[in-house]
Amino acid sequence: MPDLAQIFSLQQSTARAKPYPDYRERLNWLRQLEQQLKEQLDALSQALSEDFGHRSTEESLRIELLPCLQSLSYHRRRLKRWMKPKKRHTSWLFQPARNFIQYQPKGVVGVMVPWNYPVFLTIGPLIAALSAGNRVMLKLSEDTPATNRCLQQLLAAVFPIGQVAVFTGDAEQAAVFAALPFDHLLFTGSTAVGRKVMQAAAAQLTPVTLELGGKSPAIVAADANLGVSAERLVFGKCANAGQTCVAPDYLWVDAKIQQPLLEALTSAFQRLYPQERLHQDFSWLCTERQRQRMQSLLQQAEQAGATIISCAEHSWRHYLQQGSGLLPLQLVLNLPAEHALWQEEIFGPILPVKSFHSIDQVFAELTTLPRPLALYLFSANKALQQQFIRHSHSGGVCVNDCLMQVAQDDLPFGGIGASGCGAYHGPEGFTTFSHAKAVHAKGWWHPGRLIYPPYNKSWLNSGLRWLLQRK
The missing domain is CATH 3.40.309.10 (Aldehyde Dehydrogenase; Chain A, domain 2)
Structure with a gap:
């Protein structure tokens, strides 16, 4: 596996070459991921039990694997609607024109995964980031080596490393990962480490989603x-x-x-x-x-x-x-x-x-x-x-x-405050990993030029003052 910087550069190039994967391509990513996940249910359950010393296969299926499959189904059914431009109101002052929001992939997304739910907290953010059309780099915990190997094999069977790449390593590797200039970074873990991640991201002006914890x-x-x-x-x-x-x-x-x-x-x-x-x-x-x-x-x-x-x-x-x-x-x-x-x-x-x-x-x-x-x-x-x-x-x-x-x-x-910032899951997962681009579109003829200088048009100035003072 090449180093972090090389993979990051590769994923940036891939994102630049195809900045807006279409609906069919994204849907295909989700379908392939779902198929591989279903084929690896037993292997993942065994790996989880190995990493924990013991964890019931039935518990892993219920609390990690089933939620991943539910999320994939949920995203597949709604993806086309989420991708459509969202109309926004256009004031009569700016007519004829139209306003809308175009949800655009942010580019390369980083996801830092803790050890407690290593499958759910890898696959869940990955689903949202892929639905939004991004390339994704995943940093898994060094405390779950068996699960990491299984996830690496599963994801490599579906995605080239220019699309999805998986990394492990210790705290030093995690610090290097957090310092990369991602287009978005999601961290799940402790509040203490979350502060360090946010500090590293701030140096790159990387937007972050922090899923921390606290005393619930x-x-x-x-x-x-x-x-x-x-x-x-x-x-x-x-x-x-x-x-x-x-x-x-x-x-x-x-x-x-x-x-x-x-x-x-x-x-x-x-x-x-x-x-x-x-x-x-x-x-x-x-x-x-x-x-x-x-x-x-x-x-x-x-x-x-x-x-x-x-x-x-x-x-x-x-x-x-x-x-x-x-x-x-x-x-x-x-x-x-x-x-x-x-x-x-x-x-x-x-x-x-x-x-x-x-x-x-x-x-x-x-x-x-x-x-x-x-x-x-x-x-x-x-x-x-x-x-x-x-x-x-x-x-x-x-x-x-x-x-x-x-x-x-x-x-x-x-979370909120000490328990984190930002959110994903549901439609918020799609919007978190997308840029809501504001678009104002108009034709060649438009009365807006009436507000251009020179400002010596008395009739227009009077009309403007009337508009400002009306209730």
Whole structure:
């Protein structure tokens, strides 16, 4: 594989040679990608399990591969409509003429992929960038080598490197990648690394989309259905062992229902992950760095006097001391406010819990916190739902469920403030990777020349003043 600069130059040349791939060409890209993806489902699932130490094939199909195929189908059905010029109003002052928006490929797009969803976060942005007609360079995480090899083979079978190129490598390689003068750069990862990526892109005036994370709260009101809420919270927190940027990071529960909710969470976990299937169905923590971090957080919580409730048969020590990456859901209560579990994105199957006595208390505290990527509210109260939707800030909101806002093909996905900037998925994916070119078109005859100098036409000056002063 030639180096980054060579491939970037090649893709620039390819984009210049054909700056506007037509509908049929783009549709063919999506169809070929879909066919290859379907043929490689088993290989990708096996590679994902190898990289994670263990991840259920069925979970990979549900949370990574199926969403990719759904997105491909969604884009194929809507691509022709998205590509059509969009008419805009033309004031009578400028008639006869017409205004429209022409969506044009930006050129060469860079995509930086994290390790937690290496297929979905590679293929998803790729679909949007290809639909918009771009060339794409992908930087994959060094923590998922087996999946990287599989993706490289899959994409090489469909696209020449002048169209789509895949790179791996460490943080040094990632820094070089981020510094290339892309026409757009999408980064998914931590807030700390996101700042470095944005700084590198700023030197090139590269527009960026940052999909970061943060501490996404789940709020359970007193009127919530405890059984349903607990089951959905457990699924949202335990999918991919909590290694999800939109996983519920911590739980805020009305004090009146805290104890029954804790019992419902434990019961729901044991129902969804019975002991006899725990090792097959529950994903492992992906890296040794992740395992050590989870262990350190739990040890610190114990030392701070917190209560840790393991939702599985054994304590957290039993699982982590076995040397595997398996860590079932751990509920943490009575945790001091200064503890790292309240300060850092957890990104694992640890769920701190705190109670509130008034929903106003929740709103008052939310306004002081960094804006999260997701906010989850469990309540049947329509007025309360509208209050959270309208008056809280987050990348997205999911009412009475977890994670499912990301799976909606027709909704944008993106953060706000510390959780990112920009969005993709849905039509926003197409527009993010396109330049909305404004076009004003007119014929040879046009009364607009009346505004040209010289300005000594008294009748015209009087008419202009009348226009300015009219209501």
